[in-house]
Amino acid sequence: QKEVEQNSGPLSVPEGAIASLNCTYSDRGSQSFFWYRQYSGKSPELIMSIYSNGDKEDGRFTAQLNKASQYVSLLIRDSQPSDSATYLCAVTGPIKAAGNKLTFGGGTRVLVKP
Amino acid sequence: ETGVTQTPRHLVMGMTNKKSLKCEQHLGHNAMYWYKQSAKKPLELMFVYNFKEQTENNSVPSRFSPECPNSSHLFLHLHTLQPEDSALYLCASSQGARETQYFGPGTRLLVL
Numbered sequence: 277q278k279e280v281e282q283n284s285g286p287l288s289v290p291e292g293a294i295a296s297l298n299c300t301y302s303d304r305g306s307q308s309f310f311w312y313r314q315y316s317g318k319s320p321e322l323i324m325s326i327y328s329n330g331d332k333e334d335g336r337f338t339a340q341l342n343k344a345s346q347y348v349s350l351l352i353r354d355s356q357p358s359d360s361a362t363y364l365c366a367v368t369g370p371i372k373a374a375g376n377k378l379t380f381g382g383g384t385r386v387l388v389k390p
Numbered sequence: 391e392t393g394v395t396q397t398p399r400h401l402v403m404g405m406t407n408k409k410s411l412k413c414e415q416h417l418g419h420n421a422m423y424w425y426k427q428s429a430k431k432p433l434e435l436m437f438v439y440n441f442k443e444q445t446e447n448n449s450v451p452s453r454f455s456p457e458c459p460n461s462s463h464l465f466l467h468l469h470t471l472q473p474e475d476s477a478l479y480l481c482a483s484s485q486g487a488r489e490t491q492y493f494g495p496g497t498r499l500l501v502l
Contacts, residue, residue: 310490318495319478378423
């Protein structure tokens with residue numbers, strides 16, 4: 277079983293619609309959860325971080341975390357063509373003082389069509 | 391994002407060459423990381439350094455040799471690489487445990 281799983285897509289979304297991305301993880305002790313966006317040929321850039329159960333909103337993005345069900349999701353409202361990218365879910369294990377092992381999912385490719 | 395820089399941005403090398411990748415972070419972070427990203431594969435963590443000490447080696451072949459002289463600089467020394475080592479190599483840094491990792495632009499490596 278993969279540690280962090282995402283649907284590879286592509287997820288095709290009309291411009292202006294809501295894109296919904298899901299991620300499941302296997303380590304029940306995971307503490308921190310991140311969504312990164314990666315454009316083709318570029319490095320990942322952070323969109324959202326979430327640490328507690330519930331929703332966290334930042335502009336057009338909402339992250340949702342459910343630790344009991346071991347999933348984290350990302351909603352993109354009013355999708356724009358510039359949102360077309362691969363979205364990476366990343367999860368850390370239990371807290372440890374020495375650094376922060378981040379495990380990435382394979383990413384979901386999102387295509388926003390005008 | 392200019393907080394984490396990497397050089398070179400592109401590198402072509404033969405299997406007998408020796409080269410080094412450099413990463414520098416200007417964010418005052420304590421932890422630095424090397425990742426490998428191959429086509430159609432998830433990002434793979436290679437090494438973790440915290441306060442200049444290596445805390446994680448994710449079963450990386452010895453032809454990859456990391457060096458962290460201080461909390462701001464991280465190197466990846468390459469020797470006798472194989473064509474399958476061709477990938478995007480990403481450096482990241484973070485303040486510490488649970489903190490967000492910020493990525494550099496990456497080095498696109500091609501091994502011939």
